[in-house]
Amino acid sequence: MSLYTLRNICIFGALYTLVVISVGVWVRLTDAGLGCPDWPGCYGILGTPDTDLEISKAKDSYPDAVIDTGKAWREMFHRYLAGILGIFVFYISYLIIKYAKHVSKIFPIALILLIITQSIMGMLTVTELVKPTIVTTHLVLGMSTATLLLWNGLLVQEDKILKLIDKKLIILIGLCILGLLTQIILGGWTSTNYASLACTDFPKCDNSWWPSNMDYKSGFTIFNLPSINYELAPLAYNAKLALHFTHRLGALFLTGLYSYLFVYIFFKQSDMTLKAISTIVLLTFILQILLGVSNVIYSLPINIAVLHTVNASILLMSMITLLYYSTYHPQR
Numbered sequence: 529m530s531l532y533t534l535r536n537i538c539i540f541g542a543l544y545t546l547v548v549i550s551v552g553v554w555v556r557l558t559d560a561g562l563g564c565p566d567w568p569g570c571y572g573i574l575g576t577p578d579t580d581l582e583i584s585k586a587k588d589s590y591p592d593a594v595i596d597t598g599k600a601w602r603e604m605f606h607r608y609l610a611g612i613l614g615i616f617v618f619y620i621s622y623l624i625i626k627y628a629k630h631v632s633k634i635f636p637i638a639l640i641l642l643i644i645t646q647s648i649m650g651m652l653t654v655t656e657l658v659k660p661t662i663v664t665t666h667l668v669l670g671m672s673t674a675t676l677l678l679w680n681g682l683l684v685q686e687d688k689i690l691k692l693i694d695k696k697l698i699i700l701i702g703l704c705i706l707g708l709l710t711q712i713i714l715g716g717w718t719s720t721n722y723a724s725l726a727c728t729d730f731p732k733c734d735n736s737w738w739p740s741n742m743d744y745k746s747g748f749t750i751f752n753l754p755s756i757n758y759e760l761a762p763l764a765y766n767a768k769l770a771l772h773f774t775h776r777l778g779a780l781f782l783t784g785l786y787s788y789l790f791v792y793i794f795f796k797q798s799d800m801t802l803k804a805i806s807t808i809v810l811l812t813f814i815l816q817i818l819l820g821v822s823n824v825i826y827s828l829p830i831n832i833a834v835l836h837t838v839n840a841s842i843l844l845m846s847m848i849t850l851l852y853y854s855t856y857h858p859q860r
Contacts, residue, residue, distance in 0.1 A: 529627050531684050538681030541613075541620050542845065545674035546838055548613050551606045552670065553837045556663070556720075557830050559759055563599030565590050567654045568607065576600040610650060613673075617643040620677065628684040635680050642673055657757045661750055664716035671712065671841045678845050682852045697792065697854055704782075704789050705847050711778040712840050718775045721747070722761035723768035724833070730824045733773050742770035779820060786813050805850045812843045 555561055564570035571577045571586035576597055586595055621636035649666040656662050718724060727733035734741075747767035756762060763771075786809070793806040819836040826832065 529623065531628060531686060534623055534627055534684050535681045537623065538620060538677050538684065541616055542674045542677040542681065544616065545613060545670065545677060546841055548606070548609045549667075549670045549674065549841060550834050550838045551609055552667070553834045554830065555602050555606045556658070557828075557833055558599070558602060560596075560599035560602040561653065561658045561663070562757070562759060563596060563601075563603035564607075564654065565593045567651045570600050570604050571595070576604055607650070610647075614643050614647060617673070617677070620680070624680055624684060631680070631683045635676070635683060639673070639676055639680065642669060642676060645669060646673060657755065658720070658759055659753055660717060660720040660758060661753060663720040663758075664713060667716045667720075667837070668709075668713060671844055674841050675845050675848050679848055679852070682849065682856075694797065694854075697797070698851075700789055700792060701847065701851050701854060704785055705844070705851065707778075707782050707785055708840075708844055708847060711775070711782055712844070714771075714775045714778050715837075715840065717748075718771045719833075719837075720758070721763045721768060721771055723747075723763065723771040724823060724828050726765065726768035726772035727776075727824060728827070730821055733776060734769055739769055739773060741766050742773060743767040744770045744774075747771045747774075779817060782813075783817065786810070799853075801853050802850065805846065805853060809843065809846045809850060812839060812846050815839055816843055 555563070564576070566572065571582070571593075572589055573582065577583045577586040577595060577600065578597060583595060583597075586593070617639055621639045624631055624636040625633055646666065646669045649662060649669055652659075652662045653666050727739075729735060733739055743764065743766035746764060747770035790806055790810045793802055797803065816836065816839050819832055819839060822832050823829075823836055
């Protein structure tokens with residue numbers, strides 16, 4: 529197998545992961561995350577209970593569950609897609625180890641470990657009743673899977689040597705990636721606690737530039753959460769307000785940081801590849817801000833909310849690509 533083909537397989541895997549992420553977000557936003565109360569099956573079967581007999585057996589086995597076949601199908605559809613992704617990741621990792629001898633085995637092995645962990649998080653999402661800590665971790669690991677698949681695809685292209693164009697640039701890109709990951713975690717935590725509409729006005733929040741009634745302690749309690757159904761959105765309003773407002777502050781901070789990165793590359797670097805990639809990063813970042821504002825203004829329409837999450841993944845992947853072309857170049 530040629531390295532070019534292997535690269536394309538990795539990139540396809542990254543794009544397919546985005547599809548899995550988008551379906552997962554759609555499932556959660558339509559309150560179908562607990563459409564099946566068990567795992568990996570659904571009410572004890574591999575499909576969903578559709579016939580009268582299957583529904584009757586499901587009611588006997590899960591008397592406290594409200595059987596909604598639509599939600600069950602959405603949940604199982606996501607699981608089928610995720611299962612295919614798991615098999616695909618194992619296959620890609622095998623191909624990288626076999627054909628890309630110049631790539632450290634750490635990266636394909638990391639892919640395998642990541643997808644195994646992601647499967648466990650998928651199970652815990654159900655068994656722990658969509659606990660925000662678990663669901664946020666599940667989301668972040670999904671984005672990490674897409675990003676690591678892309679990174680592997682970049683590495684397998686051909687032999688490369690390190691090319692530290694500018695140490696300051698590498699540090700700046702690293703800070704931007706770290707800031708973005710933090711903001712993604714904040715966004716996931718806000719969404720999984722159903723705080724996306726805690727502020728329905730913009731640019732103010734709760735009719736204030738700095739709400740005074742925010743409960744940070746309750747909002748950012750991560751461990752020792754009670755074992756309850758979190759689809760019921762149990763978090764108090766003041767705690768949701770703290771989450772939402774903090775996510776907005778994170779977006780404001782990243783706007784300044786990414787603006788500086790873009791200006792630095794365009795005025796301090798001569799490499800046209802870096803300038804092209806940074807332009808993609810800038811456009812993706814602007815789209816992300818617009819999608820976030822639209823979520824508030826239009827009361828969280830599902831299509832915009834899903835795109836907001838997927839675009840965050842694309843932004844992270846764009847930053848990883850920028851990091852790659854700032855540190856490596858082909859061996860001549």
